[in-house]
Amino acid sequence: MRYRTPLVLLLPLLLVLAPIAALPAHAANPIITSVYTADPAPLVVGNTMYIYAGRDEAPAGTQNFVMREWRVLSSTDAANWTDSGPRASIATFGWAGADAWASEVEPRNGRYYWYTSVNGNGAGWMNIGVAVGDSPLGPFTDAKGGPLISDSTANSSGLNIDPTVFVDDDGQAYLYWGGYWSPRMVRLAANMIDTVGAVQTPVGLSNYWEAPFMFKRNGLYYMIYAANDTNGCVTSSSYACQRYATATNPMGPWTHRGVVLGQVSSTTNHAGVAQFNGQWYMVYHNANAPGGGNFRRSVAVDRMTFNADGTIQQVVQTSTGPGPTVTNHALTASRSTSYVSAWESLAAVNDGFTPANSADRSHPVYGNWPEQGTQWVQYDWTTPVTLRQATAYWFDDNQGIDLPASCQVQYWTGSAWANVPGGTACGVAANTANTVTFTPVSTTRLRLSFTSRAGFSTGLLEFGALS
Incomplete structure (x- = not known):
């Protein structure tokens, strides 16, 4: 036997067929x-x-x-x-x-x-x-x-x-x-x-x-x-x-x-x-x-957690575990928008891509050049979903598309659009998934409205709608 050090790392994982209750x-x-x-x-x-x-x-x-x-x-x-x-x-x-x-x-x-x-x-x-x-x-x-x-x-x-x-x-x-x-x-x-x-x-x-x-x-x-x-x-x-x-x-x-x-x-x-x-x-x-x-x-x-450049933050060991996962309901939503450039893709906003940074062009993006002012991207579901967070990862091509001046998350009450209740500020920072946390709502529609900076249009890499 050549196993010389009983304290080293060795990995056991086998498969048994005996029926045991889960x-x-x-x-x-x-x-x-x-x-x-x-x-x-x-x-x-x-x-x-x-x-x-x-x-x-x-x-x-x-x-x-x-x-x-x-x-x-x-x-x-x-x-x-x-x-x-x-x-x-x-x-x-x-x-x-x-x-x-x-x-x-x-x-x-x-x-x-x-x-x-x-x-x-x-x-x-x-x-x-x-x-x-x-x-x-x-x-x-x-x-x-x-x-x-x-x-x-x-x-x-x-x-x-x-x-x-x-x-x-x-x-x-x-x-x-x-x-x-x-x-x-x-x-x-x-x-x-x-x-x-x-x-x-x-x-x-x-x-x-x-x-x-x-x-x-x-x-x-x-x-x-x-x-x-x-x-x-x-x-x-x-x-x-x-x-x-x-x-x-x-x-x-x-x-x-x-x-x-x-x-x-x-x-x-x-x-x-x-x-x-x-x-x-x-x-x-x-x-x-x-x-x-x-x-x-x-x-x-x-x-x-990954950093924007793809490196990994050291994992924090806990006794509580990660807590339940958050479901991104955007992945199952149909989408619409006030305007999308002919050469860009509305489908990019909810395909689950993880951008490296706000200038990431390795994947399709949403952009509304040459439109300015207030535009929007919307999700629709056939049955109500319960939401408590939304995320916006903004696109910035360092040309005609820039980070927005402001944004707002709204939900459909059944008869009208309303700002999400108790919502935190809608962030417009680069190179991150800006998160809006709010009092849970059950809805069939969610909209992200954003107003461009003067002289620029706006773009998105990913828009999340989270339980």
Whole structure:
């Protein structure tokens, strides 16, 4: 056995098939306390966020991982969670012997592929296996009949654990994994169970230790990973933080950007990222549940925020969790306007795009050049929605379109337009989603009116209508 340091970060997530009643949990961190869970990997499908996590079964005082199954947690608001029980286990893989460590699920062609860290029987130690199911909850079965990655794989990692899989817009899938300071990557075939080409060593993942997780936002690739250096990460290398890097190509090279999650209460630190209901979240684990410890960890969830330049603010760890997600009802509204330029797009205001800044032309925008004075953009719903916030991300092309002089949010009372009750000031700042908070209203229409600055027209990148 080559596992030399019992305090390092290793990720358990397996799939068990035993039918267990789903157990709801209250909104707090950790999100589940009925069992210990670790090494979370999130996946959003429709209106549900799933978290695939291993189960820590170590008795109190045990100084080693005892992990034999993977569980599925789920939520429709990122605050209240249901434990659907074990959905895979070591028994899912006939060739496996022990150690249900970190895993991740990736959908493709209507199926769900579960990539796992598991101890194989025979030569070598940790391997990466893959199971497949027809729904996020399975049932899952071994998709390959043997390891996808093992010690016999050319240029394999010093420890073949912690798989993260990403399918790009062109359909190409990538697998990253590795521990003991040894990140690795390889392309996956379209069948998601075979590799294509040689295993490569990623460049630029500074201070990498283990636990990679890859995602994409606004055309930029992000990799978060565990590091255990004392250069701004942790005070003792027995613990770990989460660093992150970015790239313009899924194969790198990567540029290190900083720490995104500081040291947690467990020695290991494993995290994943998901966008859900218009908000970004980081899922991770700590030792904060009653009776918790380094080998009795629990999954937590907190909000994650991006700066205008695409960098990430360090996640604030809380005991309360993020609270229920806010639904952006703009995404389901029909839209109209007083005027839109022929070369611009009214559809841009409610397509869920996240602008980099107010001059972001990488995506269609709404503009009303050459009109001036007061104009408006309106949403309509076929049935009433309850709203309590609106957001306006203004467009400024540094030419004929400028930030407005003023704005006002109004709702349809059923017979007339009225200013939203108790509303905060309607902001006209650049490079941000200006938020108007008001007393909740139930309505079928919402309107954003705005008055231009003298000599200019006005534009919008996104207009949100939030519950």
